[in-house]
Amino acid sequence: MELAELQKHWDAFGAEDPLWAIMTVPGKRFGRWDVNDFFETGRRQVASQVEYFHERGMHFNRGRVLDFGCGVGRLTQALGDSFQECDGVDISAAMIARARQHNRHGDRCRYHVNARDDLAIFADNTFDLVYTNIVLQHMQPKYARSYIAEFLRIIVPGGLVFFQMPAGTEPANPEPNPSSTISHRAPLPDSAFRAKISPTEHPATVWAGSQLELIVRVKNLSGCPWKATGRELDRLGLRLGNHWLNEQNQVVEYDDGRADLPGDLEPGEEVDLVLTINVPKVPGSYLLEIDMVEEFVSWFKDKGSETSVLPIEVKTPAAERDFTPQMQMHTIDKDEIISLINNHSGKILEIQRVNEGKGLLDYNYYVTK
Incomplete structure (x- = not known):
């Protein structure tokens, strides 16, 4: 510039x-x-x-x-x-x-x-x-x-x-040895897929095509410890994520943001995570669904856990600014x-x-x- x-x-x-x-x-x-x-x-x-x-x-x-x-x-x-x-x-x-x-x-x-x-x-x-x-x-x-x-x-x-x-x-590091970096742990048992997901706050209106940061409190409601991802190539990592739904509860944008656990979460413990999400580009009324996921295994919702669903109105950005600051x-x-x-x-x-x-x-x- x-x-x-x-x-x-x-x-x-x-x-x-x-x-x-x-x-x-x-x-x-x-x-x-x-x-x-x-x-x-x-x-x-x-x-x-x-x-x-x-x-x-x-x-x-x-x-x-x-x-x-x-x-x-x-x-x-x-x-x-x-x-x-x-x-x-x-x-x-x-x-x-x-x-x-x-x-x-x-x-x-x-x-x-x-x-x-x-x-x-x-x-x-x-x-x-x-x-x-x-x-x-x-x-x-x-x-x-x-x-x-x-x-x-x-x-x-x-x-x-x-x-x-x-x-x-920085110079690129040598290629990692997959046998030492990929996690081979077993998937969580079905009983571990229990979470309480509570955004601490959320805006009712956001601009189309913008990014949004939410602070979300996640509590382990199961009787099993949740292990943090910890490794870049951990295929079965536990993360917080989100989808966008329309008012008829139909998915319009699947699998958007991600936030890693900062450490292991024992039964009954809770942690605040920062989830960065991408707002749909088309204005309208949406439902933002937030859930935990074990990558390559299952979303917690599919195992019976409750998600957090927030109604959000997506509006056209103000006409006076035709650019996104960078x-x-x-x-x-x-x-x-x-x-x-x-x-x-x-x-x-x-x-x-x-x-x-x-x-x-x-x-x-x-x-x-």
């Missing part, structure tokens, strides 16, 4: 579900983030990162800090606890409006909308720390490169630039970033591999000048 298009998408996120767009935690979508809990995650993240700076001998003044891609100020507010002045900059006016509402540092904290491919709103040698995390990856590399160069321009000599950027995908993912090779830093008078203090095992070659860069 070009910057104007990127701004449109992040303005949509900022207007609809800004906290979830910044912290996409399962179960927190559709306004389920508690504001205090949300900002507490920022406080913990900044405290941990600042502690790491000091452990690695990265010292800087606590004068002025920039939070680049600040969103609603989750990290800006935490950084403001440790700096005399803090600035947050974001491409989305909707996000900045929310950030200003949550500002508790008064005039010491300023928020700026910036839709340019530079940071000309700031003079050279302005900040003691430039901080950005999980931001540059959501824009085209040409813009990420431009901003990295700008970070080095606006940082004071001896200051610190901290940014994160993935460099590509978060794009981009990468820049590590050697290319090293060359960029060197070409702009930067000095690399450390390159730290992070988030191993999650599919990306992801790095934190610690740079001074």
Whole structure:
């Protein structure tokens, strides 16, 4: 996306579900983030990162800090606890409006909308720390490169630039040995197919073609323990799922979402699961049926267990928005970033591999000048 298009998408996120767009935690979508809990995650993240700076001998003044891609100020507010002045900059006016509402540092904290491919709103040698995390990856590399160069321009000599950027995908693991990864356990006995399924809440109306997250409480009503899937190739895994029915109880979309058990569930125990489902594209009145399933064996309903059935009205999305906001993912090779830093008078203090095992070659860069 070009910057104007990127701004449109992040303005949509900022207007609809800004906290979830910044912290996409399962179960927190559709306004389920508690504001205090949300900002507490920022406080913990900044405290941990600042502690790491000091452990690695990265010292800087606590004068002025920039939070680049600040969103609603989750990290800006935490950084403001440790700096005399803090600035947050974001491409989305909707996000900045929310950030200003949550500002508790008064005039010491300023928020700026910036839709340019530079940071000309700031003079050279302005900040003691430039901080950005999980931001540059959501824009085209040409813009990420431009901003990295700008970070080095606006940082004071001896200051610190901290940014994160993935460099590509992790190498594929060797093919697993099927004999060691496929579960060969026996199917559950019929008496184990007994569950109480209770959505904690659900919307009565949803937009056609959208996604919906439901928090569903599942209780094992049988006398048998339920074993969690635990293995990627467990053919007989126990999961929560759903179907869409019409008002005549006829299935119109079969076998939609899935949610794994996080651990074994003993008789009488219950657990909350986050089920992500796909709303039908055709508007109308539907019944959402939620049930447990033992894959390749049976749905619990077919063994006599009760399902949860929710009436839901599916409506045409508002006409004023003809797109679905998206978060794009981009990468820049590590050697290319090293060359960029060197070409702009930067000095690399450390390159730290992070988030191993999650599919990306992801790095934190610690740079001074």
